[in-house]
Amino acid sequence: MSAPNMAVDLGGIKMHNPINTAAGTYGFGWQFEGFYDVSQLGAITTKGCAAEAWPGNPKPRMCEVTSGVMNSVGLMNPGVRGLVEQSGEYLQGLSDKGCAVICQVAGHSVDEYVAAVELFEELAPFAAGLEINISCPNIAAGGCAMGSTPDGAAEVIRALRPRTDRPLLVKMAPARVVEVAKALEAEGADALSVINSIPAMSIDVHTRRSRLSRPTGGLSGPCLHNIAVRMVWEVAHAVDIPVNGVGGVMSGADAAEFILAGATSVSVGMSNLVRPDSAPRILSELVSWVEEQGVDDVNDLIGAFEC
């Protein structure tokens, strides 16, 4: 049997395979070039960038918990101009090699999201799509405050949709996912990334202090994988636009689980940080799984879960 087709279409973003990376765990892609040729991935999603640079939160920004990490990075980013100056040439080259470059967009308000999208439109021809992060748990305004309700989420996409023809993904908060997904679809979102990290707490019982610089942070890693699979399944049933599954993917089987639940593509997140060569390994395991399933197209397995 010849190699199966692994190419997928994530709401207009053409990916030569379903493996993507989770923003915030992948820098701007070039950080991984020492470990493997990044262009073998179907897509990468770059660190969320706002119109202006953000300094992020104070230390400590990370603590380890059972089967995961909590972070409070606070979307530290160089701004869209900084991204383009530092990494634009690399990202253009990556795009030229056939890897879709998805740029994540950050903001504290609708106006800030608009400003960032306009800058990407002007400065980032390499962006195959824009992922709107309305679900960061670690910023004082915007983020998951806007993304956790259908109205708040819809307001952002309503403002952005007329400003770009590029595919718009939305990084969703792990809250009211079905209602929010329907609202986003109605406003013209092209695809949904499900889910962002889950707001969580970790307390040092000896000092009685948070183990992060803020009381709460975002939990990610394999501990939340099965919550994410359930949410992908719910969203995929509720909307017609494609879903990018995100959450605790450490193996090809984890990625396959998302695809069976209805995801068109899958982002590798925390695994990139603890084992920097993991995304190509996960891709290779996923290809083996598709072959083992006896189909010649990975698309035949999207949503093929049977209860």
Place this chain on the structure above:
Amino acid sequence: MPTPSAARIHEFEVVSNTPVAEGIWSLVMRAPKLAEGLSSGQFMSIAVPGDATQLVRVPLSFSKADPVKGTVETEYAVVGDGTRRLSLMRPGDTSDVLGPGGHGWRLESHPRRVLLVAGGIGITPIVSAARWLAREGVEFDAIVGTKTVNTLWGFDELMSVGVQHVVITSDDGTAGDQGFTTDALEPALAGGEYDLVLTCGPEVMMHKVADICAAVGVACEVSMERMMTCGFGACATCVVPTRSGNVGACMGGPVFDAKEVVW
């Protein structure tokens, strides 16, 4: 494109792993490529086995990289679960290590004489610095701070690589002079012999060392410790506030020019 980290994943085998002072262990691992690549002051991140629910690597500095034997030595304090599990590794056990990470000590100022200031487990990269200075033919002295005589490690190693003078300070007076390294630093710098101080230890100590050096106009480099998730510049969790904004300790450090750090 900006330069990616030189770090790679290396398999390693434990050669020895033994306690050398109270709460301090010495690990020697065989990892030939890593041993060839490490520069003094850089770090490595070890995947420590023993608990499948703990995934983040443990970042550690090293005291000796021997490219001939293909070994890397680190002294580490057992302070948390990761280092506790590391202390359980036995000769012959294997895992993998990511490195070399970041950039290490610099000799940009072409110093004539260097003063090394170590506090606690900060001694590890200071011993590495001593070996490097000895190889470069730069004379150096050291101030080594410890809680008590039982937690002291590194004196013999510094002597064996040719340190000229060592001052020991201890919190309780059981080793050397009672007090802090910074108590010994001011008089040491008063003579004007030194044109560079390299320091690693608790941040409050390094801050004071930096202030003292700045006051007398002596260049100072600090090795900053941070919680790290990736260790190669992807995650932005290990930042150090600097005059140029937040900089990741894993790429912009761990060694910083003390004048650049916003304490």
